[in-house]
Amino acid sequence: MQNIVCWIINCFELLGQWATHLFERTGRSALFLSRIFQSIPFAIVRPWLVFQQLYSVGVLTIIIVLVAGAFVGMVLGLQGYNILVRFNSESSLGTMVGLTLVRELGPVVTALLFAGRAGSALTAELGLMKTTDQFSAMEMMAVDPFKRVIAPRFLAGFISMPLLAAIFSAVGIYGGYFVGVALLGVDDGAFWAQMQKSVDFHEDFMNGVWKSITFGFVATWIALFEGYDTVPTSEGVGRATTQSVVHASLAVLALNFILTALTLETN
Amino acid sequence: MTRHTLEIWVGVFVAAGIAALFVLAMKVSNLNTVTTGDTYKVTARFDNIGGLSIRSPVKASGVLVGRVSNIAYDDKTYSAIVTLSIQQNFNQFPADSRASIYTAGLLGEQYIELLPGAEDDYLKDGDRLLMADSAMILEQMIGRIIADKISE
Numbered sequence: 001m002q003n004i005v006c007w008i009i010n011c012f013e014l015l016g017q018w019a020t021h022l023f024e025r026t027g028r029s030a031l032f033l034s035r036i037f038q039s040i041p042f043a044i045v046r047p048w049l050v051f052q053q054l055y056s057v058g059v060l061t062i063i064i065v066l067v068a069g070a071f072v073g074m075v076l077g078l079q080g081y082n083i084l085v086r087f088n089s090e091s092s093l094g095t096m097v098g099l100t101l102v103r104e105l106g107p108v109v110t111a112l113l114f115a116g117r118a119g120s121a122l123t124a125e126l127g128l129m130k131t132t133d134q135f136s137a138m139e140m141m142a143v144d145p146f147k148r149v150i151a152p153r154f155l156a157g158f159i160s161m162p163l164l165a166a167i168f169s170a171v172g173i174y175g176g177y178f179v180g181v182a183l184l185g186v187d188d189g190a191f192w193a194q195m196q197k198s199v200d201f202h203e204d205f206m207n208g209v210w211k212s213i214t215f216g217f218v219a220t221w222i223a224l225f226e227g228y229d230t231v232p233t234s235e236g237v238g239r240a241t242t243q244s245v246v247h248a249s250l251a252v253l254a255l256n257f258i259l260t261a262l263t264l265e266t267n
Numbered sequence: 268m269t270r271h272t273l274e275i276w277v278g279v280f281v282a283a284g285i286a287a288l289f290v291l292a293m294k295v296s297n298l299n300t301v302t303t304g305d306t307y308k309v310t311a312r313f314d315n316i317g318g319l320s321i322r323s324p325v326k327a328s329g330v331l332v333g334r335v336s337n338i339a340y341d342d343k344t345y346s347a348i349v350t351l352s353i354q355q356n357f358n359q360f361p362a363d364s365r366a367s368i369y370t371a372g373l374l375g376e377q378y379i380e381l382l383p384g385a386e387d388d389y390l391k392d393g394d395r396l397l398m399a400d401s402a403m404i405l406e407q408m409i410g411r412i413i414a415d416k417i418s419e
Contacts, residue, residue, distance in 0.1 A: 048270075051273065051274060051277050052273065054277045054280065054281075055273050055276055055277050055280075058277070058280045058281075058284075059276045059277060059279070059280045062280060062283070098295050102291060102295060102296070159281075160280075160284075162284070162288075163280065163281065163283070163284025163285070163287070163288070164284065166284055166285075166287035166288040166291055167283055167284055167287040169287070169291055169295075170286075170287035170290045170291055170295075171287075173291075173295060192294070195295055196294075196295065196296065196297050197297065199295050199296045199297060200296060200297055201292065201296040201297055204296065205291060205292060205295070205296040208291075209288070
């Protein structure tokens, strides 16, 4: 009897610990975000810092986005053709490839790749800086690490994501075009005409752009916060890097569902 | 890496991103076919609009000349009032033109087809089309055919 009571109390204690920890971290991450916003003007007047980060966050991610986009588009073309040809409607392959890439796959897959390639690097970098007390050293020299280190990285991630998503979608559509039109013999004119007929500029294209902006914001925020909030040990940096990728990916997938549900409801 | 090469790469990245956005906007979406110019509005009264909705196409001889911009129900005459926004560069429709609701394909989306009349005056903003044919409702047609068969 005594054992069971003890066990129940233990359970509650663990639950309480978990809940407090969760609220603490949520609160810290919100404060972190507000400090980033305050520091953004200082990053804008030093564009060189942002350029450096644009290189490591954006330029170095292009290759993986190009390759992934081309292959995803090619698979969409191949798979879509095989399904549509059963209904004799392979001419609407353009619709399928265009809508899927612009609305869903472009922003989401790019955000996942971004979290894996750029987000993990940001977390590991910041985590190591914290572990080696570089932030304290900066503060000692009256350099605000938010203005000097974090805000430029945030801006770079925020700018890169929509551009990367657009590159992904464009390359993917040409990948689908290559498989569908050049290899499988879908009519060239029908491919583009059907696509233009069904992809609406405001409803679909802008929706994709908004999604990619949101995902860029969230993925960069999570990556930077996980890095800044690392337990300053080598194990802590490793865990923070893993968590950064996992949390950012889950956040992107969940947000994607919410955003899709919200935008589909209106029409 | 020197500052110079880094800036070149960032420039290439940003240019590629903007070019991709541009390609998506112009080549993939319907931006260049969207009616951006001025439009004028005319209304038409239908007994039944079927599956017509806002933003449905308005066509003349099969060519897109405008879109449906509003649909309202008039509970005095028990009919639907549809507002058509027609592009300003097609402003020479005779005032007695006829609007009919057709279906693209057998079960496709519904649109309004304008049939030009013979009057010398042209349609202008705020006019009402006096002749309007309602949508063909497939169920009603099938019902009628079955009723005919039974009465035979």
